[in-house]
Amino acid sequence: MAFYTTDELNELGFKALGKNIKISTRAAIYRPEEMEVGDNVRIDDFCIVSGKIKFGRNVHLAQFSNVSGGASGVVFDDFSGLAYGCHVFTGSDDYSGKTLTNATVPFEYKGHSEASIYLGRHVIIGTNSVIFPGVSLAEGTAVGALSMITKNTLPWSIYFGAPAKKIKDRKKDLLTLEQRYLNKFD
Numbered sequence: 064m065a066f067y068t069t070d071e072l073n074e075l076g077f078k079a080l081g082k083n084i085k086i087s088t089r090a091a092i093y094r095p096e097e098m099e100v101g102d103n104v105r106i107d108d109f110c111i112v113s114g115k116i117k118f119g120r121n122v123h124l125a126q127f128s129n130v131s132g133g134a135s136g137v138v139f140d141d142f143s144g145l146a147y148g149c150h151v152f153t154g155s156d157d158y159s160g161k162t163l164t165n166a167t168v169p170f171e172y173k174g175h176s177e178a179s180i181y182l183g184r185h186v187i188i189g190t191n192s193v194i195f196p197g198v199s200l201a202e203g204t205a206v207g208a209l210s211m212i213t214k215n216t217l218p219w220s221i222y223f224g225a226p227a228k229k230i231k232d233r234k235k236d237l238l239t240l241e242q243r244y245l246n247k248f249d
């Protein structure tokens with residue numbers, strides 16, 4: 064994968080940039096001036112990333128993922144990530160039939176709503192999943208492939224399905240490995 068150099072990243076005009084950031088030159092980044100990017104973040108080929116987004120450290124967006132932060136914003140806390148082809152969006156049209164829909168129609172004819180999204184530390188989302196506006200994924204949530212997350216999750220839990228339901232608790236062993244990894248930077 065080809066990544067932007069540090070100079071090229073600085074030229075893109077992010078709000079804040081950490082160290083050792085790998086953003087593919089094939090990713091589409093819209094409104095970087097609203098994005099804060101922590102250390103060791105990686106964004107792969109063909110991701111589409113737009114609007115207000117805060118990435119903590121060691122966040123990964125795998126190929127073909129789409130994150131639309133809008134004005135409300137998405138926060139990816141440390142060590143969280145999306146597997147291939149996930150969709151995370153803070154805004155949605157009104158599907159009830161009360162208003163017009165879709166991006167070609169001016170806002171005055173639409174019932175567009177927006178709400179922020181939070182992915183806690185160590186959250187991992189399986190391939191081709193969808194996260195709805197307003198959802199908060201608690202620390203340590205894991206979500207299986209092809210899931211639709213419409214509600215907040217409980218910490219250290221594994222979910223899957225559409226809509227996603229908790230199937231079991233998630234182990235916390237990874238916290239020991241996190242500490243070992245972070246100790247290298249002290």
Ligand SMILES: CC(C)(COP(=O)(O)OP(=O)(O)OC[C@H]1O[C@@H](n2cnc3c(N)ncnc32)[C@H](O)[C@@H]1OP(=O)(O)O)[C@@H](O)C(=O)NCCC(=O)NCCS
Binds near residue numbers: 209210221222
């Ligand atoms: C959700 C997940 C973590 C569960 O893993 P697990 O605890 O090992 O569970 P199992 O594989 O034993 O599956 C348990 C049951 O749930 C079903 N299941 C597993 N994942 C599912 C999913 N995403 N959607 C629907 N059903 C699923 C299995 O078919 C199985 O059903 P059965 O008991 O009727 O045979 C895993 O299946 C998954 O989806 N991982 C994400 C993988 C991914 O997207 N990787 C991308 C690259 S990082």
